[in-house]
Amino acid sequence: MAKTRPNNTPKLALAVLASAPFAWLVYLIALEIAQPTSGLGPEPAEGLLHYLGEWSMIMLLVAFSITPVRRMFKQPLLARSRRMMGLFAFAYVALHLLAYIVLYVESSWQLLLEDFVERTYITAGIAGFCGLLVMAVTSTMGWRRRLGQNWLRLHKVIYLVVPLALLHLIWLRKDGFGDIALYILWFAILLGERVYQVRTSRSTAT
Numbered sequence: 001m002a003k004t005r006p007n008n009t010p011k012l013a014l015a016v017l018a019s020a021p022f023a024w025l026v027y028l029i030a031l032e033i034a035q036p037t038s039g040l041g042p043e044p045a046e047g048l049l050h051y052l053g054e055w056s057m058i059m060l061l062v063a064f065s066i067t068p069v070r071r072m073f074k075q076p077l078l079a080r081s082r083r084m085m086g087l088f089a090f091a092y093v094a095l096h097l098l099a100y101i102v103l104y105v106e107s108s109w110q111l112l113l114e115d116f117v118e119r120t121y122i123t124a125g126i127a128g129f130c131g132l133l134v135m136a137v138t139s140t141m142g143w144r145r146r147l148g149q150n151w152l153r154l155h156k157v158i159y160l161v162v163p164l165a166l167l168h169l170i171w172l173r174k175d176g177f178g179d180i181a182l183y184i185l186w187f188a189i190l191l192g193e194r195v196y197q198v199r200t201s202r203s204t205a206t
């Protein structure tokens with residue numbers, strides 16, 4: 001009997017959407033190379049870092065939204081996109097970190113260490129990145145099998161990563177907190193949905 005093939009359309013659509021900011025960045029860099037300051041603004045290094053930072057935050061929240069959205073709108077197919085969206089978030093954060101290492105501290109580990117110790121927003125950013133790194137490395141089926149129940153416990157680190165990313169943003173921003181308020185609201189709604197799920201599953205179990 002022929003096997004029914006899984007419907008990959010939602011996953012593919014999400015992959016295209018998540019790649020679009022990167023494709024746009026490549027276009028902005030091409031503009032920048034053709035005519036300096038035309039693609040990334042008057043401070044190209046800052047423009048690049050901020051662009052990647054904003055998309056890191058958005059991708060992180062999108063990845064964190066997959067499970068609640070799947071539950072709320074009864075879309076089981078979305079479950080298969082969770083790992084992919086997590087890896088997209090990790091990729092944007094890794095590029096953001098790379099831009100910081102190359103353009104801000106000019107590949108000096110000494111300067112990076114100084115920033116890590118002296119600037120709380122860098123400490124929070126690096127701690128958040130480390131959490132995401134652990135999640136990305138252990139996201140494979142092999143690690144899932146090896147870690148068993150501990151895999152779920154380990155991946156709860158996302159509940160630390162998002163607040164660390166928000167703290168990073170709050171501590172570095174000097175004015176204009178509109179987008180941060182929106183990110184906090186988004187995160188609070190997702191947390192609220194999870195608390196509601198845990199409570200209702202406990203009350204039906206008793």
Ligand code: HEM
Pocket residue numbers: 046049050052053054055056057060093096097100104122124125126127128129164165168169172173
């Ligand atoms: C956990 C993941 C992270 C997220 C979600 C994130 C997000 C952001 C965002 C949204 C901005 C733009 C702020 C603005 O527009 O005012 C930003 C800026 C910045 N981020 Fe991150 N970031 C993360 C991790 C890191 C890491 C690991 C580093 C470096 C070690 C870093 C270094 C910076 C720097 C230097 C800036 C620019 C600060 C300035 O304007 O002076 N970030 N980040």
